[in-house]
Amino acid sequence: MSASHPDNAPAATAASAQAFQTRLADRAAAMETTLTEIFNRRSAAPPRLLAAMRHAALGGGKRLRPFLTVETAALCGAEAATALPTAAAIELLHCYSLAHDDLPAMDDDDLRRGQPTVHKAFDEATAILAGDALLTLAFEVIADAGAHPSPDVRARLTLGLARAGGMTGMVGGQMLDLAAEGRWGAARLSPDDILHLQALKTGALLAFAVEAGGLVAGADADVQARLARYGKAVGGAFQIADDILDHEADAETLGKRAGKDAEKGKGTLVTALGLSGARAICDELIDGAIAALDCFGAEADMLRHAARFVGARRS
Amino acid sequence: MSASHPDNAPAATAASAQAFQTRLADRAAAMETTLTEIFNRRSAAPPRLLAAMRHAALGGGKRLRPFLTVETAALCGAEAATALPTAAAIELLHCYSLAHDDLPAMDDDDLRRGQPTVHKAFDEATAILAGDALLTLAFEVIADAGAHPSPDVRARLTLGLARAGGMTGMVGGQMLDLAAEGRWGAARLSPDDILHLQALKTGALLAFAVEAGGLVAGADADVQARLARYGKAVGGAFQIADDILDHEADAETLGKRAGKDAEKGKGTLVTALGLSGARAICDELIDGAIAALDCFGAEADMLRHAARFVGARRS
Numbered sequence: 001m002s003a004s005h006p007d008n009a010p011a012a013t014a015a016s017a018q019a020f021q022t023r024l025a026d027r028a029a030a031m032e033t034t035l036t037e038i039f040n041r042r043s044a045a046p047p048r049l050l051a052a053m054r055h056a057a058l059g060g061g062k063r064l065r066p067f068l069t070v071e072t073a074a075l076c077g078a079e080a081a082t083a084l085p086t087a088a089a090i091e092l093l094h095c096y097s098l099a100h101d102d103l104p105a106m107d108d109d110d111l112r113r114g115q116p117t118v119h120k121a122f123d124e125a126t127a128i129l130a131g132d133a134l135l136t137l138a139f140e141v142i143a144d145a146g147a148h149p150s151p152d153v154r155a156r157l158t159l160g161l162a163r164a165g166g167m168t169g170m171v172g173g174q175m176l177d178l179a180a181e182g183r184w185g186a187a188r189l190s191p192d193d194i195l196h197l198q199a200l201k202t203g204a205l206l207a208f209a210v211e212a213g214g215l216v217a218g219a220d221a222d223v224q225a226r227l228a229r230y231g232k233a234v235g236g237a238f239q240i241a242d243d244i245l246d247h248e249a250d251a252e253t254l255g256k257r258a259g260k261d262a263e264k265g266k267g268t269l270v271t272a273l274g275l276s277g278a279r280a281i282c283d284e285l286i287d288g289a290i291a292a293l294d295c296f297g298a299e300a301d302m303l304r305h306a307a308r309f310v311g312a313r314r315s
Numbered sequence: 316m317s318a319s320h321p322d323n324a325p326a327a328t329a330a331s332a333q334a335f336q337t338r339l340a341d342r343a344a345a346m347e348t349t350l351t352e353i354f355n356r357r358s359a360a361p362p363r364l365l366a367a368m369r370h371a372a373l374g375g376g377k378r379l380r381p382f383l384t385v386e387t388a389a390l391c392g393a394e395a396a397t398a399l400p401t402a403a404a405i406e407l408l409h410c411y412s413l414a415h416d417d418l419p420a421m422d423d424d425d426l427r428r429g430q431p432t433v434h435k436a437f438d439e440a441t442a443i444l445a446g447d448a449l450l451t452l453a454f455e456v457i458a459d460a461g462a463h464p465s466p467d468v469r470a471r472l473t474l475g476l477a478r479a480g481g482m483t484g485m486v487g488g489q490m491l492d493l494a495a496e497g498r499w500g501a502a503r504l505s506p507d508d509i510l511h512l513q514a515l516k517t518g519a520l521l522a523f524a525v526e527a528g529g530l531v532a533g534a535d536a537d538v539q540a541r542l543a544r545y546g547k548a549v550g551g552a553f554q555i556a557d558d559i560l561d562h563e564a565d566a567e568t569l570g571k572r573a574g575k576d577a578e579k580g581k582g583t584l585v586t587a588l589g590l591s592g593a594r595a596i597c598d599e600l601i602d603g604a605i606a607a608l609d610c611f612g613a614e615a616d617m618l619r620h621a622a623r624f625v626g627a628r629r630s
Contacts, residue, residue: 042482042483044483045482045483045487046482046487046490046491046494048490048494048499049482049486049487049490050482053482096447100443100444100447103440103443105438105439105440105443106440106443123420123498124420125418125420125421125493125498126490128415128418128420128421128443129415129486129489129490129493131447132411132415132446132447132450132486133481133482133486133487135447135450135451136450136477136480136481136482136486137477137481137482139454139473139476139477140474140477140478140481143458143470143473143474143477144474145470150466151465151466151467151469151470152466154466154470154473155458155460155466155469155470155473158454158458158469158470158473159455159458159459161454162451162452162454162455162458163455165451166448166451166452166455167357167360167361167364167365167368167448167451167452168357168359168360171364171444171447171448171451172360172361172364172448174444175361175363175364175441175444176361178440178444179361179363183438183440184363
């Protein structure tokens with residue numbers, strides 16, 4: 001960590017944005033290899049289950065969460081490779097949540113990243129079990145000695161992942177999201193309710209991805225507090241950008257069905273505040289994320305780019 | 316641990332069997348309290364989700380897995396109370412698996428312990444999410460400092476729970492169980508295939524419940540090896556007894572639909588070997604479980620009774 005840097009929010013030049021895209025792609029490729037190896041080491045599992053888990057977890061996605069974990073760990077002085085198992089565990093948890101969210105009883109989606117969802121490619125029972133197995137595997141990977149030499153750090157990583165993923169985190173957020181559709185009676189969400197819902201559903205795991213990078217690298221309390229601010233803001237921006245995308249994009253760009261929020265009458269920040277209101281909050285969050293890193297110099301540029309990328313992404 | 320005991324398999328007298336039933340009921344009541352407290356501490360979760368989790372986890376069952384954990388820990392010199400969080404985590408994992416197994420896409424059961432299953436009492440989406448949240452909560456509880464003062468033990472407990480519950484354990488076994496119904500093409504299972512399936516589906520978690528008791532108490536390697544033999548045998552006996560029950564009992568005794576294995580044309584040890592053949596293997600496993608404890612004296616009687624109980628239970 002360098003001393004305070006006068007130019008801590010450099011303009012995103014075309015060249016530096018390109019460097020970010022290259023890094024993101026490289027990290028995604030490394031994650032693909034890590035995940036593939038994790039599955040290959042478990043070939044004793046029932047073949048259909050393993051195939052469905054691979055379908056759910058391999059070959060797609062920006063791998064934004066593991067990117068955040070690995071880049072944060074690198075910023076805090078760790079070798080990128082040492083953060084890979086932890087990053088993989090977080091991605092496995094994310095992939096399980098997609099497989100379950102896509103189920104007919106939940107969001108009922110046929111497409112994900114332009115491919116059939118797990119229950120379409122296989123069947124519903126297999127998709128439920130593949131999700132359960134991915135969730136469990138995430139904890140197997142993060143509690144394993146390979147994730148970190150210190151059992152204390154592993155126990156803290158496990159606890160953090162469970163909190164981010166559970167009833168007061170991601171699963172709780174998905175429950176509120178279904179309620180927001182009016183499934184169990186009329187739902188009228190204030191902008192604050194929507195921000196709370198999104199903080200749970202998407203924000204908690206994104207924030208933990210950042211926090212986990214600091215934990216793996218043994219960051220001190222001050223840095224962890226800054227990382228927490230950064231992670232929370234990036235998580236918030238991510239979901240608002242998702243809502244904006246859902247309103248603007250078509251299915252071809254998005255790789256999944258677009259406009260489904262409006263179709264379900266679901267309250268989002270865009271419906272509550274309009275496109276420009278939502279955009280303004282998103283931009284504010286991105287600025288806040290970048291400001292949280294102001295004690296770092298150029299070594300934090302990848303995380304600054306990541307914050308901008310999250311707000312401006314097109315898929 | 317006492318020296319080798321000449322009378323290591325005492326006859327189950329009416330009085331000692333009664334003492335076991337009393338202990339089992341007392342431990343179940345303590346588990347109910349522990350689980351209730353775990354849920355009460357998480358009242359920030361969405362109310363409908365929390366209600367469904369309580370429905371899935373409270374107010375029922377013999378609590379055999381936590382009984383095994385607590386009794387094993389006590390046998391190895393730990394205070395029973397110190398094993399309660401770990402035992403609760405194992406029970407939470409068990410309860411999630413019941414909620415998901417009962418889903419329409421899986422075993423499609425309306426009743427469980429004489430009560431409506433989670434998707435019947437609530438709805439399918441809520442049952443899926445309640446299961447996901449219980450599974451995640453199990454890891455939150457077992458990785459928490461409350462489960463054990465040593466982070467190393469907590470990391471080992473987490474890893475053991477993930478392996479017992481995941482793709483090469485319980486979830487893998489459930490997948491094989493669905494395959495055995497012929498869902499994805501004809502299935503012809505040999506008795507060995509059935510034993511393997513059951514070792515994964517039910518055996519792995521029961522065996523871990525015993526192992527976890529030893530881990531919490533810091534048992535030495537020799538004792539852990541004996542506990543592993545005991546746990547594996549009890550797990551095997553449990554599922555065979557379940558198959559026998561499914562053939563013999565009616566829904567009223569069982570608190571769930573009976574005869575469903577035959578209805579689905581599912582291969583069990585009873586269909587493969589007949590009732591007396593299955594009974595013989597079950598008895599052999601119970602004898603093996605009791606023999607594994609032959610280095611212990613009367614202090615292991617509760618675990619010996621538990622092995623007999625598992626083989627002879629009527630619900």
